[in-house]
Amino acid sequence: MAGFRVFTSNRMERLVEGLAGELKKPLLSPLDPEVVVVQSQGMEKWLSMELAGRMGICANFRFPFPRALVDSLLDAVIPEASVDDPYNPETMTWRIMRLIPGLLDDPAFSSLRKYLHGECSSLRFYQLSRRISAAFDQYLVFRAEMVLSWDQGKEDHWQAVLWRKLGKDAGGRPHRASLAVRFIDAMSEDRPVNFPHRISLFGISTLPPLYLNILYAASAKTTINLFLMSPCREYWGDIVSHRKAAQIVGRASLKEGEGDPDLHIGGENSILASTGEAGREFIDALMELPLAEETELFEEPEGASMLSRLQSDILNLKERGEGSCAKITVPAADLSIRINSCHSPVREMEVLQDILLDMFEKDRGINPGDVLVMTPDIETYAPFINAVFDSPEGDPRKIPYRVADRSSAxxxxxxxxxxxxxxxxxxxxxxxxxxxxxxxxxxxxxxxxxxxxxxxxxxxxxxxxxxxxxxxxxxxxxxxxxxxxxxxxxxxxxxxxxxxxxxxxxxxxxxxxxxxxxxxxxxxxxxxxxxxxxxxxxxxxxxxxxxxxxxxxxxxxxxxxxxxxxxxxxxxxxxxxxxxxxxxxxxxxxxxxxxxxxxxxxxxxxxxxxxxx
Incomplete structure (x- = not known):
């Protein structure tokens, strides 16, 4: 049955269970691949192992990234969408590099002319062109309305002028934003399309507005299941951080004595308000869409540790010390959340190894396969991970491990x-x-x-x-x-x-x-x-x-x-x-x-x- 369905939980395990339950429902053909969209290779590997553990096998699966899926949907409806795309970021970089020198005398390009003054090397032109190409590519998926208005001749700053020049140079070939408009219109027509029978999106914390609109339009012809991680079961689309609240109050009180006494700001969980902006905007965008089905799989955190209480407060949108939610004293022995200040990446790995060994010793129910270690840059840390954790067989400190999301040596x-x-x-x-x-x-x-x-x-x-x-x-x-x-x-x-x-x-x-x-x-x-x-x-x-x-x-x-x-x-x-x-x-x-x-x-x-x- 076609439609856009959302499964929401604060626990990845519950989302996997929900996905496995949906996958047990047979597709139209046993030879059709199951399509599950993920955001990283690490998620693909983890999810395939989890599904194999729950279903006995994980075979005939495709794990595309969001952009690849959107491209395939567009191509299924608009065949020329994927033919030598002149707005491909790499192609666009070289096109911009070719066009910019002929535009620098235009008054609208005075800022670029000043930037390039004194160093007009080909390397500088290339680096500038690449940055502009990256910005335009982001505009196409995050600010499609603005790009479409540029196409119609609105605004005369250098970015708008350069964009129209790119469009003319491309011979009127459509870009992703204009293709999305045609795609959405086509979904309202009564004609068959060659879409997968079922598309699941798993572990996606946010999507660009253009992608979300395309996927929602596609749900008129196929089943779209979104398995969304959300730390909070309450509506949290309007919560703001302390800094943002101060800005709002300041703007409301620009003139002394004219502030609005009825402003109600604060009282929400400050951690969620300050760190969850991208997810908050995505969930807000989802709530504006009429959903075919919405399933909540939230689970109250167990235990009384600091981490459990923090997760519970975020889940229920509570702020300790506000209203009836009193602050609590955390026992000194509670190490469920700890911050270790280390002088180097090597020392970080050594401390991590000590913590893990201590944890495995104290809780025999925890296995190395239950532990996920995250790092902001895996390529930087990988050599140090191997140096510390790659112990010889028989070493009592040896912990089985695998580095994910990294290209092969x-x-x-x-x-x-x-x-x-x-x-x-x-x-x-x-x-x-x-x-x-x-x-x-x-x-x-x-x-x-x-x-x-x-x-x-x-x-x-x-x-x-x-x-x-x-x-x-x-x-x-x-x-x-x-x-x-x-x-x-x-x-x-x-x-x-x-x-x-x-x-x-x-x-x-x-x-x-x-x-x-x-x-x-x-x-x-x-x-x-x-x-x-x-x-x-x-x-x-x-x-x-x-x-x-x-x-x-x-x-x-x-x-x-x-x-x-x-x-x-x-x-x-x-x-x-x-x-x-x-x-x-x-x-x-x-x-x-x-x-x-x-x-x-x-x-x-x-x-x-x-x-x-």
Missing amino acids: HDRLAVDTFMAILDLPVGRFSASRVMEIMRSPLVARRFQVDEKGLGILEALIRGSGIRWGLDEASKAAMGLPPGKANTWRSGLERLLLGYAMPGFGEAIFKAVAPYDNIEGKDSQILGSLIDLIEKLGFLEKELGLPHRAGEWSAILGAVLDAFFPDGDGGSLRKLKDVVSGFILVEEHAGFDGLLELPVIKEHLKNTLQGEAL
């Missing part, structure tokens, strides 16, 4: 190595940096150098006097006095001559002193080193020049072929996709200008490291 290794290779030719070409690249397992495998060979390479580089600089010309290019001493060319000449003839520490051949401590069995390793340096030397020339986007695609593709092993598609797939994507910059965005290496590196860094647009 193999993928990060490929990206880090790729970026290091791009950094090297435009630097000093130091021996230590070259060896860092060669130590990468991917590069070492490509050049067939094992762990023992890496040790031999280090000894050869150190013994032959190689320090930095590719050759005499590269030193001169840096504005330094020319000289071949301690460069890679000088050192490699010594190594090759030493392999060909012994110098016994005295002989010199054409002003080159052979390096004596090299043996015949080291020839393959020396050949690998020469191959690496020749490839890096070629890159130094190519990377130092500006190229068009399509040319950069070919150059970067050559880097992947030259420094990474074949048949390692798992870790290199994303790299190759991003590199090949540069061709589309010219094709889709129409950008054919010359780009310098700093712009390419910035784009790669943003894309490969997952910076959200």
Whole structure:
């Protein structure tokens, strides 16, 4: 039965039970996948395990993110919605970068002209264009009405002018906000659509207004089940924090003696008021919609601990010390909420480990699988987590753990190595940096150098006097006095001559002193080193020049072929996709200008490291 249904609870476990109950109802076809929308990969993994535990198996499921689901719904009704979207954030970045230089003389763009004054480098243009693109992308989903008014010619500031210029440049192609209008109108028509029979949204704390409107419109044709976490069972759409309350009172009392004596502000839970703004606005938006069904699965917290009382106060919208809700004294032994001040991330992990071990010792009913540890930046903390918690088997302090929401170590290794290779030719070409690249397992495998060979390479580089600089010309290019001493060319000449003839520490051949401590069995390793340096030397020339986007695609593709092993598609797939994507910059965005290496590196860094647009 079609309709928009909302299941609300303050406990994730109750929401999982509700979801499992709904999923037991069969779909129209046993081969149709179950669609459950989540906001993170961590939630996907946790939810799939919870459902498998309750249902015996979790198979034939799709776990799209909200944007992917909305795109699929739009595409099902408006086929051209997903064809080469000119308003895709990445495409829009390059389009803005192409358009801005021709608009800077417009009086409306005086603020941008001042911002770019004195530093009109391509990198600065790219960074500005990316920020503008990110803002426009957010406008499309959070302020769709404003964007649609810009389309109609309202407002003449630089953002509105640039947006209309983008629309004209796109040849009138529709953007997400205009597609949503067409989609909502289509949902009122009596025509079949190819939607999933049932769509569930789980653990979604908030949605952009545009997404909510699209999903609600789609509920006319299919069942939409929203499983919403809400800490409070009462209506809390109008509560305000102490700071906001003070602002309201201040505005009401601008003129002395004219304040409204009937203002009723305060008395609500201050923690919920100050930290739940996004969820409050989302729940407010939901309450404005006529729902097919609303189910409350709230559960009163058990126990008398500080945490339980705090959760109960939030659930029932109470404020301790206000009205009949008296303050209570918390026993000193109550550690259900604790704040630990640590001097470093490593120390945080050590303290966390001690707390967990103590908790498991005191309460045998708690297992490691029952514990969730959250961090604001998992990539920053992951190395320290592994350093502290990765204890050997048999260690009494060992706690089983898993780091979620993080890309695989193999993928990060490929990206880090790729970026290091791009950094090297435009630097000093130091021996230590070259060896860092060669130590990468991917590069070492490509050049067939094992762990023992890496040790031999280090000894050869150190013994032959190689320090930095590719050759005499590269030193001169840096504005330094020319000289071949301690460069890679000088050192490699010594190594090759030493392999060909012994110098016994005295002989010199054409002003080159052979390096004596090299043996015949080291020839393959020396050949690998020469191959690496020749490839890096070629890159130094190519990377130092500006190229068009399509040319950069070919150059970067050559880097992947030259420094990474074949048949390692798992870790290199994303790299190759991003590199090949540069061709589309010219094709889709129409950008054919010359780009310098700093712009390419910035784009790669943003894309490969997952910076959200």
